[in-house]
Amino acid sequence: GNSVTQMEGPVTLSEEAFLTINCTYTATGYPSLFWYVQYPGEGLQLLLKATKADDKGSNKGFEATYRKETTSFHLEKGSVQVSDSAVYFCALSISGGYNKLIFGAGTRLAVHP
Amino acid sequence: GAGVSQSPSNKVTEKGKDVELRCDPISGHTALYWYRQRLGQGLEFLIYFQGNSAPDKSGLPSDRFSAERTGESVSTLTIQRTQQEDSAVYLCASSSNIDTQYFGPGTRLTVL
Numbered sequence: 001g002n003s004v005t006q007m008e009g010p011v012t013l014s015e016e017a018f019l020t021i022n023c024t025y026t027a028t029g030y031p032s033l034f035w036y037v038q039y040p041g042e043g044l045q046l047l048l049k050a051t052k053a054d055d056k057g058s059n060k061g062f063e064a065t066y067r068k069e070t071t072s073f074h075l076e077k078g079s080v081q082v083s084d085s086a087v088y089f090c091a092l093s094i095s096g097g098y099n100k101l102i103f104g105a106g107t108r109l110a111v112h113p
Numbered sequence: 114g115a116g117v118s119q120s121p122s123n124k125v126t127e128k129g130k131d132v133e134l135r136c137d138p139i140s141g142h143t144a145l146y147w148y149r150q151r152l153g154q155g156l157e158f159l160i161y162f163q164g165n166s167a168p169d170k171s172g173l174p175s176d177r178f179s180a181e182r183t184g185e186s187v188s189t190l191t192i193q194r195t196q197q198e199d200s201a202v203y204l205c206a207s208s209s210n211i212d213t214q215y216f217g218p219g220t221r222l223t224v225l
Contacts, residue, residue, distance in 0.1 A: 004155075036216075043117075044156075044204065044216040089155060098144060099208060100169060103155035 002027045006090045006104035013080055013111050021075040021107045023064075023090035031092040033057075033066050033073040034101065038087045047075075047088070080111045115139070117217035119205050125223045126195055134190045134220045138207030145188050146214060147172075147180060150202040159203075162188060195224045 007022040025031065035047040035057070048057030053068035062077045073090060090104040118137045126132050138145050147159040158172040162182045173179070177195075182188040192199055202221050206214035 043218040044206075046213055046215075049213070091156075098161060098163065098169070099214060100146070100158050100161055101148075101156070101214065102158070103148075105153075105155040 002031070002092065002094060002102050004090050004092055004102055004104035006088075006107055009087075009106070009108035011107060011109045013109070015082055015111055015113050016079045017111075019075070019077040019080045019084075019109070021088055021090075021109070023073045023075065023104060025071050025073065025090075025092050027071075027092055027094060029094050031094050032099075033064070034091040034093070035062070035064055035073070035075050036089040036091060036103075038089065038106075040086065044089070080109070082111045082113055085109055085111045117205055117207050117215050119203075119217040119220050121220060122218065123221045123223075125225065127225050128197060129194055131191065131193045132195055132222065134192075134203050134222070136188045136190070136205030136207075136217060138186065138188070138205070139209075139215055140186075142207035142209045142215075143185060144208040144214075145182060146206045146208070147188070147190050148204045148206065149174075150204060150219070152201070156204060159190070192222075195222075197224050200224045 003026045032051045034049045037047045048059040050057040050066035056065045087106045089106045091101045093099045120135045145162040148156040150156045161169040177193045180190045202219040204219045205217045208214045
């Protein structure tokens with residue numbers, strides 16, 4: 001079946017530290033991959049996406065590269081800020097007409113000054 | 114324009130009661146999705162609407178759960194005879210293409 005596994009949190013970092021949140025997937029077919037973010041008290045927002053192998057999605061200083069050989073889509077940011085504190089969800093969808101998303105369990109990030 | 118809205122934002126109910134959760138998608142979005150987020154877990158897909166029809170209901174956990182959509186707009190998720198394990202945040206999303214879903218703020222349901 002199709003599934004997403006992401007590293008457990010919480011992840012606690014100091015401001016300006018480097019961030020990596022690991023995400024691996026299992027999928028039949030050729031999935032699109034997404035990172036969503038949920039800031040405290042807010043709804044889920046799309047952070048970035050990649051629709052085919054070797055594509056790199058980027059937004060707000062975050063990046064993730066679609067690696068088919070390792071079935072991974074790790075989220076990285078070179079220098080985190082306190083305002084990046086949120087829960088991050090990795091997700092996939094299987095192409096084929098519509099976009100049912102399959103989510104990982106989420107990783108909580110806390111950034112301290 | 115306005116985003117996806119959901120009501121109520123919070124609902125507390127007693128076990129065995131029925132509840133209705135409402136979703137107003139972004140105007141013009143033909144696709145609508147319901148998800149459930151249990152505490153500390155990721156989102157689980159419940160049902161997908163294209164227009165007013167639901168080609169994929171595979172995520173509905175039991176026959177106590179049903180959903181409808183009218184006028185290619187508002188959708189209602191109904192849970193009958195609620196149980197404590199139904200407590201979760203119920204999220205609605207809408208989309209105009211196959212790549213990007215826009216999520217509402219969710220309805221937090223607590224079943225006592």
